[in-house]
Structures are given as C-alpha cells and as structure tokens.
Amino acid sequence: MQQTCRLVNLTAANTRKLPQFYVSLEQDYMALTNEVTLAYGANTGRFWIYGQDALDLLNRISTQQLANLKQNQVSSTVLTTSKGRIIDFLTVTHLGDRLLIFTALEAKDRVMESIDFFSFDDDVKLEDCTDETELYQLIGHQAPAKITSFLTDQSNIPDINQAKQISINNDPIVIIRTDRTKIPAYEILALNSGKGIHSKMTESGVPLVGTEALEVFRIENGIPAFGSELSERFNPIEAGLSDAISFDKGCYVGQEVVARLNTYDKVKRELIRLKWNKPGIQKGDIMFFEDQEIGEVTSCAKKAKESYVGLGYLKRNSNSHDIKIGLKRVSAMALKD
Numbered sequence: 001m002q003q004t005c006r007l008v009n010l011t012a013a014n015t016r017k018l019p020q021f022y023v024s025l026e027q028d029y030m031a032l033t034n035e036v037t038l039a040y041g042a043n044t045g046r047f048w049i050y051g052q053d054a055l056d057l058l059n060r061i062s063t064q065q066l067a068n069l070k071q072n073q074v075s076s077t078v079l080t081t082s083k084g085r086i087i088d089f090l091t092v093t094h095l096g097d098r099l100l101i102f103t104a105l106e107a108k109d110r111v112m113e114s115i116d117f118f119s120f121d122d123d124v125k126l127e128d129c130t131d132e133t134e135l136y137q138l139i140g141h142q143a144p145a146k147i148t149s150f151l152t153d154q155s156n157i158p159d160i161n162q163a164k165q166i167s168i169n170n171d172p173i174v175i176i177r178t179d180r181t182k183i184p185a186y187e188i189l190a191l192n193s194g195k196g197i198h199s200k201m202t203e204s205g206v207p208l209v210g211t212e213a214l215e216v217f218r219i220e221n222g223i224p225a226f227g228s229e230l231s232e233r234f235n236p237i238e239a240g241l242s243d244a245i246s247f248d249k250g251c252y253v254g255q256e257v258v259a260r261l262n263t264y265d266k267v268k269r270e271l272i273r274l275k276w277n278k279p280g281i282q283k284g285d286i287m288f289f290e291d292q293e294i295g296e297v298t299s300c301a302k303k304a305k306e307s308y309v310g311l312g313y314l315k316r317n318s319n320s321h322d323i324k325i326g327l328k329r330v331s332a333m334a335l336k337d
Contacts, residue, residue: 026304028213033183033244036142038204041135046189048129049064049099049115053122058092058099061118061253063236065246074161075175076244078236079114084257085232086239087114089224093163093176093217097142100163100174100189104226105130118253134190136197138206143184147175150200158186169196182221215301221307222273228283229271229311237261238269238313267316269295270311274310276325276332285326287312294318297325 021028032035049058059066064077071094079087088107093100103111112126138147144157151157151166158164158177165174173191173196190197224230224239233259236245247262261267274297287295295318300310310332314320320334 019210021214022208025210025212025216025302027218028207028209029303031207032140032209032213032217036138036140036146036206038206039137039139039209039214041137043105043131044135045103045111045128046133046135047101047103047108047112048127049101050097050125050127050305051123053119053124056096057115057119057122057124060251061115061247062090063241063245063252063255063258064092065249066092067249069094072158072163072165074163074178078241078244079111080236080254080258081232082253082254082257084235084261085112085255086230086234086236086241088226088231089230089236089241089244091176091178093174095163095165095174097274102187106232107226108325110180126227132192134198136188136190136201138186138188138201139181139183139209141183146204146206147186150204168200171196173197180223181217200320212301215299216303216309219299219301219311220273220303222271222311224271224311226300229313234269234313235261235267237267238271269313270316271298272312272314272320273335274300274312274323274325274332275335276308276310276330277306278330279308281308281310281325281332287314287331287332288324288329289319289322294323 033118053067055066062077062079064075066075066077071077074091074093077092079090081087088103088111091102108130147157148156149153155168156164156177160177160179163174163176172191176187178185178187188197218225229239245258247259281297281300283297283300285297286293287297295312295314297310297312300308303309314334323332323334325332
C-alpha cells in the first residue's frame with residue numbers, strides 16, 4: 001500500500017480559536033520539534049461515506065489505488081478536476097461500516113459535491129460530521145511515548161497508516177497515526193463532545209501549541225496547504241503529492257492529464273522551500289533570477305528575528321542559487337530535498 005501522506009492542517013479547529021502562541025513562538029516551536037504538543041484539531045473538514053459502493057466510488061474518481069484498502073487502514077488520495085488540477089488532498093480511513101474522510105475545511109463542500117456528482121446509482125451516502133466531532137492532534141518526537149502513557153491497553157495504539165476505534169472515559173474515538181510531518185503525529189477524533197480524551201491529554205501535561213509555530217513547522221517541512229499550494233492552479237505532481245498517486249491504476253477523473261505529465265516529464269514547476277533574512281516578502285510575490293520571472297511565493301512565515309521561511313513554485317531547471325523576490329528583490333535561498 002502506498003505511503004500515507006497526510007497533510008496536517010495545523011491551524012485552529014472549527015470550534016476553537018487558537019492564539020498565535022501560548023508561551024512564545026520560540027518556545028512553542030521548540031516543544032513541537034523536540035518534545036510533544038497538542039493542537040486543537042485543525043482547519044480540517046470531515047465527513048462519512050456510507051454504503052457498499054463507497055470505496056469503489058472513491059477509487060474511481062481519485063488518484064490513489066484504494067480498491068484493496070482494508071478495515072482500520074489509512075491512505076491518501078487527491079481529488080482532481082478533468083484537467084488534472086487539484087481540488088483537494090484527502091485522507092481516507094476505512095472504519096468497516098463507513099469511510100472517514102479528512103479534507104481542508106474550506107474545501108469540504110466542494111469535495112462532497114464532487115463525490116456526490118459522480119455517485120450516480122451507487123449505494124453511497126455522504127454525511128458531514130465536522131460540527132458533531134472534535135479533532136485533536138498530538139505531534140512531536142515524544143508523541144508515541146505520551147500516547148502510550150494514557151492508553152492503558154497498548155493494542156489500542158495504531159501503527160503508521162493505521163487507525164484504532166476505541167473508547168476513553170466513555171467517549172468513542174478514532175486514533176489515526178500519520179507521520180507526513182516527518183515526526184510522529186496522531187490525529188484523535190472524538191465522535192461526540194471529546195471531554196474524555198481532552199481530560200486525559202490535559203492531565204498528562206501536554207503543552208498546547210499556537211498557530212505561528214505550527215505554520216513555521218508546516219512550511220519548513222514542505223507541507224502544502226489548501227488555498228496556498230493546493231488549488232486548481234496546480235497539479236498533484238508539481239505539488240509533491242506523487243505518493244498519493246497510483247500511476248498503474250485505471251481511469252479516474254483527470255487521470256489522462258496526470259499520466260501524461262508523468263510519462264512525458266511535462267511537469268513545468270516544482271514546490272520548493274525557501275529561507276531569507278529580511279522582511280518584505282509576501283504570499284504571491286514573484287521570484288526572479290536576474291530580470292526573469294522564475295516562480296511565485298505561496299506561503300511565508302517569520303521564524304525568528306532575521307529568519308523567515310516560505311514555500312513557492314519554481315519553474316523547473318531555473319537557476320535557484322541567486323533568487324530575488326518581490327519588488328524589493330529580497331535575496332532568498334532555495335532548499336531542495
């Protein structure tokens with residue numbers, strides 16, 4: 001099965017407004033990258049797909065090979081337009097009697113409408129569960145040890161790309177293990193109020209993390225976000241989502257375009273990480289080499305004094321050693337994996 005590449009949307013949950021930081025950006029960031037932190041959900045929309053044709057339908061219209069997904073397995077896929085452009089990145093969890101879908105909150109309605117449009121006579125029912133559930137994220141190198149400390153039954157802890165359905169303090173929850181962030185991350189979905197799991201985590205002393213550290217972390221790890229790097233302006237290959245694409249499966253919406261881009265090496269841009277040390281760069285600024293436009297900044301954040309990070313799409317085969325950005329021609333360094 002393909003590696004899951006869950007895009008952790010590390011921002012405020014739909015029911016909570018997170019502060020920019022809890023202690024300071026620097027201390028939030030240190031806890032996130034070196035220890036373990038708790039984020040209240042994310043800007044993550046979520047919905048159920050019921051029916052015996054649910055998996056077959058999703059397999060027919062999205063990029064990943066999902067036909068053999070088993071109960072409690074997790075995979076990722078991309079919903080694309082007929083032109084092979086990104087509608088959104090989805091995380092799919094098979095829970096036996098239904099599929100759990102994570103998508104960007106802002107994309108949720110469009111995603112559900114797209115799936116419903118292709119359902120025809122399939123035995124499929126979609127149900128939005130965003131407002132009826134609570135989503136938490138336990139993120140950091142110490143996340144496995146921390147989740148072990150408050151789950152007495154170790155068999156309830158999922159492996160990577162796996163899910164577990166359990167109950168904590170009479171709260172039914174789903175725990176999903178995803179490491180797209182390059183460090184351990186568990187997404188914990190409470191199917192009702194979430195008070196039981198919330199109490200467990202706060203009693204265990206896990207520090208909360210604010211939006212500024214989460215955004216710096218996302219950008220530094222090259223994780224594309226909906227509305228910035230993920231939109232109908234871009235295709236999933238240039239967005240770095242090839243591990244959510246099966247190039248061997250049959251047709252899906254946009255398949256011919258995506259396959260042609262891959263087979264004939266027609267991808268014109270690549271998503272890169274950037275860093276610079278002066279203010280003045282904003283999302284949407286153009287990247288230049290000399291006087292030639294070579295790309296566009298899609299995300300940016302201040303990490304520390306005189307330290308900034310960003311993401312952007314760079315034209316392939318461009319000179320990336322002397323990039324200037326924006327009207328002020330701020331010098332930036334491209335970071336490639």
